[in-house]
Amino acid sequence: MSPYRPEFIAALELFAIVSEVVEQRGFLRPVLVGGAAVELYSASDIATGDFDLVTARQDIFEQALQANGFVKPSGPGKLTRGWIHPELKLGFEVVGSVLMDGRAERDRVKLIDTSAGDQFAVIAVEDLIADRMGQYASGSAPDMLGQAQVLFSLYQGEDSSYLDRRIREETDTKYGIADLQ
Amino acid sequence: MALQTSNSPRGISLASFGQSVARRREMLGDIAMPRNSGLRRTDSKIALLAAIENVGGSW
Numbered sequence: 001m002s003p004y005r006p007e008f009i010a011a012l013e014l015f016a017i018v019s020e021v022v023e024q025r026g027f028l029r030p031v032l033v034g035g036a037a038v039e040l041y042s043a044s045d046i047a048t049g050d051f052d053l054v055t056a057r058q059d060i061f062e063q064a065l066q067a068n069g070f071v072k073p074s075g076p077g078k079l080t081r082g083w084i085h086p087e088l089k090l091g092f093e094v095v096g097s098v099l100m101d102g103r104a105e106r107d108r109v110k111l112i113d114t115s116a117g118d119q120f121a122v123i124a125v126e127d128l129i130a131d132r133m134g135q136y137a138s139g140s141a142p143d144m145l146g147q148a149q150v151l152f153s154l155y156q157g158e159d160s161s162y163l164d165r166r167i168r169e170e171t172d173t174k175y176g177i178a179d180l181q
Numbered sequence: 182m183a184l185q186t187s188n189s190p191r192g193i194s195l196a197s198f199g200q201s202v203a204r205r206r207e208m209l210g211d212i213a214m215p216r217n218s219g220l221r222r223t224d225s226k227i228a229l230l231a232a233i234e235n236v237g238g239s240w
Contacts, residue, residue: 003202
């Protein structure tokens with residue numbers, strides 16, 4: 001039995017469909033990052049219906065979104081870069097063009113296949129933990145330490161050397177893997 | 182210009198991945214993942230979340 005909510009699975013399946021379009025056009029798949037990636041790696045219900053993606057081909061990605069029922073919110077106070085799917089009641093937003101500004105190793109991105117045979121990409125858990133630690137180190141997101149610690153406890157035994165290096169990079173060497181224990 | 186790709190290798194199935202996450206959680210016992218505080222949300226993100234809420238999103 002899946003540990004994920006049906007709405008979350010539906011969103012991931014849709015993300016995979018749209019990702020296929022980008023890949024079929026000859027470009028790297030968009031990468032799922034942020035809170036939805038945390039939910040995927042932890043099966044914790046923390047996503048709020050918005051999915052953050054990184055892709056160098058925002059134009060193709062957004063064309064594919066439109067072709068799959070997404071619309072741009074319009075009206076006063078709706079200045080968002082994101083797109084919503086009114087029926088599935090979720091949103092996707094491109095938050096960057098290069099994964100972690102090029103510091104994350106692209107080969108570590110995890111590929112996941114849906115039951116329909118489509119595929120999507122998600123940031124490596126080490127980079128996700130480092131991202132959370134980077135936000136924590138900024139001083140404006142104390143909650144991110146807790147997320148990083150829970151992810152680390154779930155994924156101990158992954159690449160500790162890479163994880164430690166990435167945390168140090170994202171926190172200007174302020175923190176390392178020892179701060180997760 | 183984005184890098185061109187060759188045909189992607191197959192990944193792990195979402196079902197298998199979910200099962201592995203469930204096993205990790207089971208081994209760890211109770212865990213409490215803190216939700217995002219929302220303090221770092223951009224204006225764009227705030228507007229997007231409002232739009233999702235307006236269409237009845239209840240995540």
